Amino acid sequence: MSESDGLDSLRVTALAEDSVLYESPCLGQHGVSFLVEGTKNSDVVRILVDVGQNSQALLSNMKLMNVSPLTIDxxxxxxxxxxxxxxxxxxxxxIGKGDIPVVAHPDIFRPHFFSDPCLRHVGVMQADSEEKIKKTGARLCLAKDPVVLMSGIMTTGEVKRRTNFEGISMGLKTIENGRVKDDPMLDDISIVANVNGKGLVIVTGCSHAGIVNIIKHAIELTGCEKIEAIIGGLHLIDASETRIKRTIESLSELNPAMICAGHCTGFKAQVELYLAFAEKFSPLHTGMKFEI
Ligand SMILES: [Fe+2]
Ligand SMILES: [Fe+2]
Known part of the structure; x- marks a missing residue:
């Protein structure tokens, strides 16, 4: 991605997150949803990244924030x-439009469950199955490769695992060819935007691929090493102290101008991020808006 391929500006709005801003009338929920709006010349593309788990709360927040579902591309x-x-x-x-693209990894509809303390499916629910999505008229774009959403914004596609400290540690399982196996969460993708004169903005759901892996992957994809912002969940809630320490060491080397992390990041990691990055770090809350 060269400079001329980048965006003029980017806006990221947290439509749903576990917590809400002080005195905010928004509703929190366990889950995330972002509106990512990219502007280039006179084109604006509005991308809804994730939908949380409670559409009523999400739609209520969208109404409060003046975001009409009809404007989502x-x-x-x-x-x-x-x-x-x-x-x-x-x-x-x-949203009510036929043929709206829904971008995800091809493995997203697989069986995906915990067995501890008892069997519980935590993947895509039946109400949101592949068939039901297609029935709405939406166009599923299932790709392991990065998908360009507009010139300057793309998905990471499947993220190459490079670090030796960012494994999956949640006891998640899947079934492949009739065999139960550990689930490596290869479907974890993030959004990468390149804003002219600023650098990369990375928006994550849970960073199950590992935030350091994701950033390095984004740098490789775009050729841009300047990180303007990391926004989303970092899934360090169940990470060891060693993993948190090594993640923060690597993040410090990558030198992002801003980190705003919540959802599954976890309190301990948020404290360590604040100690390492001071005012460059902020916990993520529903209702936050970033203009880049
Ligand atoms: Fe999550
Ligand atoms: Fe997750």
């Missing part, structure tokens, strides 16, 4: 988890 689902995908069919009905 595409949906990206960052991974299968119900707290990012539940209600996507409802949302597509609200």
């Amino acid at each position: 595409a949906i990206v689902l960052t991974h299968c988890h119900y707290d990012h995908t539940h209600g996507v069919v409802n949302m597509l009905k609200e």
Whole structure:
């Protein structure tokens, strides 16, 4: 991605997150949803990244924030988890356009469950199945490769695992060819935007691929090493102290101008991020808006 391929500006709005801003009338929920709006010349593309798990709360927040579902051009689902995908069919009905692209990894509809303390499916719910999404008229774009959403914004596609400290540690399972196996969450994708004169803005769902892996992948994809912002979940809530420490060391080397992390980031990691990045770090809340 050369300078001329970048965006003139980018706006990211947190439509849903576990917490809300102080005195905000918005509703929190366990899950995330972002509106990512890219502007280039006179073109504006509005991408809904994830839908949380509670469409009523999401739609209520959208109304409060003056975001009409009718203006959404595409949906990206960052991974299968119900707290990012539940209600996507409802949302597509609200958007009410045929052929709207829904971008995700091809494995997103696989069986995906915990067995501890008892069997529980935590992937895409039946109400949001592949068939039901297609029935709304939406166009599923399932790709392991990066998908360009507009010149200057793309998905990461499947993220190459490079670090030796960012494994999956949640006891998640899947079934492949009739065999139960650990789920490596290869479907975890993020959004990468390149803003002219600023650098990369990376918007993540849960960063199950590992935030350092994701950033390095984004740098490789775009050729841009300047990181303007990291916004989203970092899934360090169940990480060891060693992993948190090594993640923060790597992030410090990558030198982002801003990190705004919440959802599954976890309190301990948020504290360590604040200690390392001071005012460059902020916890993520529903209702936050970033103009880049
Ligand atoms: Fe999540
Ligand atoms: Fe997740």
